[in-house]
Amino acid sequence: MDMSKEQFLEGQVLLIEKPLNWTSFQVVNKVRWLIRKRFDLKKIKVGHAGTLDPLATGLLILCTGKMTKRIAEFQGQDKTYTGSFVLGATTPSADLETEIDQRFPTDHLNEDTIKEAATSFVGEIQQQPPIFSAVKKDGKRLYEHARKGEDVEIPWRTIQVHRFDLTHFNMPQVDFEIECGKGTYIRSLARDLGKALDNGAYLQSLRRTRIGDFKVENAWNLEDFEQKMKS
Structure with a gap:
C-alpha cells in the first residue's frame, strides 16, 4: 500500500482489524490522528464502511x-462472520454488553433440532434490529431509547x-x-434462533x-499500522 501524503488525500482503502472493546468510531479517530500526525495535515477525511459492535472483532474497511x-x-x-452463541439464556442487548435476564433448560435440545431451526433463517427474511443498536427511530438511536x-x-x-x-x-455454546x-444483525439472528427453539x-x-472481496487476513493490525505511520 502506498503511504504518501498525496495517496492518502487522493484516496486509500485501508483494511484494519478492529480490536476487542474498541468502537469503530475510535478506530477511525485513531487512524485519522496517525495519518495527520505522520504528514502534518490539518485535516483529512477518514470514514468506515460498516460498523462493528465494541465486542466484535475483525475486518473494518476505512x-x-x-x-x-x-x-x-x-x-x-x-x-461473512464467524462466532458463537449461547443457548439457554437471553440478555436485553442479545450479546454480553448486558447481563443475563432469563434462563431456560437446554437438556431437550440437540444438534439436529438446532440445525433445522437455523435453516429457517436462510434466504430473504424479516428481522428486527436489537434495541441496543445504532438504528434511528424518531430521530434517536435505538440504544438511546433503551438506556432510558x-x-x-x-x-x-x-x-x-x-x-x-x-x-x-x-x-450450550454453538459456533457458526x-x-x-x-x-443484517447477527445478534438478532442469535436472539431469533433462540425464540425459534x-x-x-x-x-x-x-x-x-x-x-465483498476484502478479507481480514489482509488487514492491518492497528499496532502495526501505527508503527508504519511512525517509521
Missing part, C-alpha cells in the same frame, strides 16, 4: 480522502442470509459461520472475516 465517496458501495457488499428505559416500536427490515452454518457444538447481505440465545463472540 476510506480516506476521495475514497470516502465509495463508502456506501462497500457497505452494500455481502459479509423507553418503550419503542422497533421497525422490521428485509435482510438476506445466504448461508447459516453451525460449525461446532459444545452445548454466516454469509449475509447489508443490514422456544428457548433463549445470545451472541457470545463475533468476528467479521470478509466484506
Whole structure:
C-alpha cells in the first residue's frame, strides 16, 4: 500500500482489524490522528464502511480522502462472520454488553433440532434490529431509547442470509459461520434462533472475516499500522 501524503488525500482503502472493546468510531479517530500526525495535515477525511459492535472483532474497511465517496458501495457488499452463541439464556442487548435476564433448560435440545431451526433463517427474511443498536427511530438511536428505559416500536427490515452454518457444538455454546447481505444483525439472528427453539440465545463472540472481496487476513493490525505511520 502506498503511504504518501498525496495517496492518502487522493484516496486509500485501508483494511484494519478492529480490536476487542474498541468502537469503530475510535478506530477511525485513531487512524485519522496517525495519518495527520505522520504528514502534518490539518485535516483529512477518514470514514468506515460498516460498523462493528465494541465486542466484535475483525475486518473494518476505512476510506480516506476521495475514497470516502465509495463508502456506501462497500457497505452494500455481502459479509461473512464467524462466532458463537449461547443457548439457554437471553440478555436485553442479545450479546454480553448486558447481563443475563432469563434462563431456560437446554437438556431437550440437540444438534439436529438446532440445525433445522437455523435453516429457517436462510434466504430473504424479516428481522428486527436489537434495541441496543445504532438504528434511528424518531430521530434517536435505538440504544438511546433503551438506556432510558423507553418503550419503542422497533421497525422490521428485509435482510438476506445466504448461508447459516453451525460449525461446532459444545452445548450450550454453538459456533457458526454466516454469509449475509447489508443490514443484517447477527445478534438478532442469535436472539431469533433462540425464540425459534422456544428457548433463549445470545451472541457470545463475533468476528467479521470478509466484506465483498476484502478479507481480514489482509488487514492491518492497528499496532502495526501505527508503527508504519511512525517509521
